[in-house]
Amino acid sequence: MIQQRVAKLLAVCLTTATLVIFLPNGKAAGINEALTPHLDPHGPPSTPPDSTPADLFREANLEAFVSQFIAAAGQPRVEAELRFFADRVDYFGRANVLREEIRRELTDRLQWPQRDFEIIGPLEIVRIGSDRARVSFPLRYDFRSGQRHVSGKAKRTLVVAAASPDELEIVALNDHSFETSDSPRHRNP
Numbered sequence: 001m002i003q004q005r006v007a008k009l010l011a012v013c014l015t016t017a018t019l020v021i022f023l024p025n026g027k028a029a030g031i032n033e034a035l036t037p038h039l040d041p042h043g044p045p046s047t048p049p050d051s052t053p054a055d056l057f058r059e060a061n062l063e064a065f066v067s068q069f070i071a072a073a074g075q076p077r078v079e080a081e082l083r084f085f086a087d088r089v090d091y092f093g094r095a096n097v098l099r100e101e102i103r104r105e106l107t108d109r110l111q112w113p114q115r116d117f118e119i120i121g122p123l124e125i126v127r128i129g130s131d132r133a134r135v136s137f138p139l140r141y142d143f144r145s146g147q148r149h150v151s152g153k154a155k156r157t158l159v160v161a162a163a164s165p166d167e168l169e170i171v172a173l174n175d176h177s178f179e180t181s182d183s184p185r186h187r188n189p
Contacts, residue, residue: 078106090172114144152180
């Protein structure tokens with residue numbers, strides 16, 4: 001997180017300067033090349049090109065990926081959340097669900113124009129081989145649409161895999177709700 005803040009500050013301060021930076025791997029790079037992986041606000045967190053798949057599964061990278069995914073779930077654009085998913089996903093107990101089907105379900109969820117999600121506890125991370133990890137965490141959600149309101153808490157579990165040497169993707173997603181509430185529709189007097 002500190003590295004991202006420093007990178008953003010450098011990018012703002014040095015946008016017109018020519019500067020060479022020495023990366024942690026010892027290689028020299030121009031400012032744009034050095035900062036590009038850390039400045040993409042629209043994509044999943046990435047690691048330097050010389051990283052190994054094991055670097056992707058560091059706790060800090062997984063925390064950043066999950067935080068970005070949860071933030072995207074509250075956005076009004078389906079694509080913001082959809083981009084985190086693999087082409088086929090084990091999705092809420094159904095195996096090999098295509099991204100297009102996930103897109104339809106996310107589009108249906110837009111009936112709730114106000115969607116808030118919050119991670120309310122620590123992430124539990126379990127490595128699954130060299131190219132996957134299971135990440136579980138408690139989540140609070142709150143959906144609103146006019147007079148309708150649904151809220152609750154769930155334990156969300158993601159299985160993430162290396163989509164490439166520098167990118168993660170979700171290959172499985174499931175929730176176990178442990179507290180929900182649904183407000184009745186209110187009628188105007």
